[in-house]
Amino acid sequence: MSASNPTISKKPNWFIQFFTSTIGRKLLVALTGLFLILFLAVHLIGNLQMILFDDGGKAFNEYAYFMGHNELIQIISVGNFFFIILHIIVSVVLTIYNRTARPTKYAYSKPSANSSFSSRNMIWLGSIVMIFLVLHLVNFWAKSKFGTVEQVTYDGKTMHNLYALVVFEFENPVIVGIYVVSMIGLSYHLLHGFQSVFQTLGINHVKYTPFIKTLGLIYSILVPLGFALIPILMYIKSLS
């Protein structure tokens, strides 16, 4: 036989074994992914205040102030960054590992016959989201944390006028365009990612899977659509 017989080398600790196995690594991607899915919903609910209320940004600014100063939220926020980074690192490592599992490529392959576009391109869709995330953090998060943002006072309480910053950024059609394209990327990422999380967690059942798949579809359309509407509507508003 041409193949040498691979044997399992001396086993490391069970915990390390678990999280370095193909299934264990997938679990990491799924769990972090699930957290990020929940994060998106919370984030969207907060941001929608910018277009839902015509109050010059008061509700949004107060919400942002609360999020920036509540200690529990701060801890979760650190966790959020950690999970984003973990999600990216494990996914990249796993993708490279998976590439090595097929060193010689097919001369002619027709994967569209058996799998969806989004399921095969998670790493690229994720990359779009990652690049967007960097821009997004530079635009807003970094400015509010480290830069100078104009202040506003409501009922005697002074805080950053982040709403004004958002209005300013979304007057630029290039930035609006980038946001919209990125949200399309996020939508496709979620389209596979949402249901994939449950499959990896071992939840695939004749009773629940159809529901999960439908929910995933609705979620992957509505959430990115909601996010995309914010820059679009604010840009339109800026034109008037």
Added chain:
Amino acid sequence: MKLTLKVWRQSKPDKVENGKLISGGGKMETYQVSDVSKDMSFLEMLDVLNEDLLRSGKEPIVFDHDCREGICGMCSMYINGQPHGPQQGTTTCQLHMRSFKDGDTIYIEPWRAKAFPVIKDLMVDRSAFDRIMQAGGYVSVNTGVTVDANEIPIAKSTADKAFDAATCIGCGACVAACKNASAMLFVSAKVSQLSMLPQGKTERKTRVENMVAQMDAEGFGACTNTGACSAECPKGISMEYIARMNREYYGAKLTSNNV
């Protein structure tokens, strides 16, 4: 009908050294075949080509095949970008030429995976599957020490579900189809069959731990839930079994005594 075939020809076998696959080289060669009847099976079409090659003093194309009725799992070709060709739910030997049109060009390649080194032309080494089975794909029972068959009642629904998993023919189309060359569908089918049946329950934790460890050691990729495996599986084995194996694996890793 007339067809153009583009076939992978490789004379030297691939080698695996230090976990890396060293290709034996090879290239796509073009052949013209004529007088192909639509009632021929795909393999019979290749038989006819091989006889022609032989008569003209050329080496025939090597491919694995045996039962030619879709059950032994030996035939293994990546035809026009899909394992076992364009028809789903069939093996290559069950594919008939009526699935193609006159003048078509057909690409024929071997399964491609680090864990399936090419031996020659379209023939690959799938012994990795055997080693995964040896790692735990059995119930530890010696011949002759058993109780009466009907002393273990098994609900029909459970037996049927276990059977659906047991229909796996071990052809490797799941690995060939998967963009990650993952063997999860194959491994999960056996893990699921035995973990669902009472006979297999006693060893279920160790079994899933060992079979997954062997699967990883062989160099198969991880599952990214694309579903290509299940779509191309000639026996239509469901992704549900991969989810079940995941559950089995988490449970085993968290609660077994294997440190």
Added chain:
Amino acid sequence: MKLESKIPDGPLAEKWERHKFNIKLVNPANKRKYDVIVVGTGLAGASAAASLAELGYNVKSFCFQDSPRRAHSIAAQGGINAAKNYQNDGDSVFRLFYDTVKGGDYRSREANVHRLAQVSVNIIDQCVAQGVPFAREYGGLLDNRSFGGAQVSRTFYARGQTGQQLLLGAYSALSRQVANGKVKLYPRTEMLDLVTIDGKARGIITRNLVTGQIESHSAHAVLLCTGGYGNVFFLSTNAMGSNVTAAWRAHKKGAHFANPCYVQIHPTCIPVSGDYQSKLTLMSESLRNDGRVWVPKKIEDAEKIRKGEMKPESIKEEDRDYYLERKYPSFGNLVPRDVASRNAKYVCDEGRGVAPTGLAVFLDFRDAIKRDGEDLIRAKYGNLFQMYEKITDDNPYETPMKIYPAIHYTMGGLWVDYNLMTSVPGLYALGEANFSDHGANRLGASALMQGLADGYFVVPYTIGDYIATLPTDKVPTDHPAFKEAEANVKANIDKLLSINGDKTVDDFHKELGKIMWDYCGMSRNAEGLKIAKEKVQKLRKEFWSNVKVLGGSEELNITLEKACRVSDFIELGELMIDDALMREESCGGHFREEYQTDEGEAKRDDDNFSFVAAWKYVGEEAQEELIKEDLIFENVKLTQRSYK
């Protein structure tokens, strides 16, 4: 020379128990000092290898496929018989024994068959314990069905994939022993010779099919579990790789070949569609429960159908000949396999066949669909109809199926005694490779039973009786006997490679198949058999002077593999013809046209032919010597079959 069948004394039902007590045992601590070679990994081979390894022997397991799981046992569809009497319908060990002896047309050994029926119950227990998913009833207990016209429901099944599930069970037991280090696997390796030292089997010579290396393997005993020789007919339901080489080369080293002319023909196969046809596909016999077999009454109608000028549906009721129902009013379409097959041949010989080749009859579900509705028929036969449509592109719900008989199973094989040992001490033959249990005709769902019985429950006991007599010393593979055998194998290969003729191996194989099918197939006669013998002898000469085998010996060479196998098939073909010519009676799968009743049924001659014909190889191109083992029937009464 007389053959010692070693059938134990005593009443039939006690023979096996007594024998197990009387035979020698090997001390558990000593078993690990003995090596056993098992060739083939089908039901018999995998179960034997696993069971022997569990006992402690060191086992080497060989198969030509890429994995043990691919052996052709996997393709068996119907089921496995066992005398469990779970259905409370009057089944018993004795009834299974009786049915098997009668079904074999009284040409098998009573004692062997009775043992088979006895251990059949253990097989089911064993397989269930391994996790084989047999069909179950809603209460969770095992389901049974009636099969092949049996009067009781004793067939256990796993959808239409019983062979696959049983083989995977045996394969899993084998895999476990590989993991335990007790079995070493040699896949993609073909046995090319048997090595005997002082008349005892001490090893084999193999060719590694990937590298082409000729290798020697030494052991204390050799088990051949290499299946049947149906591929001598080129077209059969066997797998492409199924071959007789291991058994035949052992035959040439002293193992007698018994009843080679007994072959079983299955009536419901998908007909040949063209010259390119490489194998035939069987469809379950159960189709005959509801389908009606017919051909047109008029030759003109048949001709029109063959040319595609007429559709079968348009033939009027009065112009159809339901020939089985006409000739056998009480059994109708459910006559046994051989009768159904032969009658299909007769109507096609009359020019009333219906496929473009003229070799097919209709199996029509029109009336069944009218009676029961399409849904019920779909529920019963859906998967078979689908398979048929996949292959033929015809929809059996709308137009009748076309079927034709095909070679399916070979009852003949290496002669073995009660211990399954051949005439070479230390060489055993199990499963389809031996001749022992099915007589002249095998019952449906009995092949799986025999393979597993031999491997799980017979040979693990009986091999001890022989091994206990041997010293533990191993023969090194540089022993002159190994070297000589290796040299012979290499010389044979070199000869094949040096001919460089004009005709391909397949050309010869197809020609051989045609001779065998025409003259030594469904029905035979002395005149035809004599012609066939001449033709095969001529073919053999031509093969060795005009075959074209390309490439070298020390490489993967599929043409060379085939050439080795076909050269053995040609020699076997001649012996089959000799055997068929010698047996001047009709019995089971062997139908001699000269010996039939007034009603056209097989006519046995129990006075003169109630014996096993074991053929002894006496040398290259010499007429083999016939040795008779008389069959003694003490427990069953010999009767003539009638299906009127």
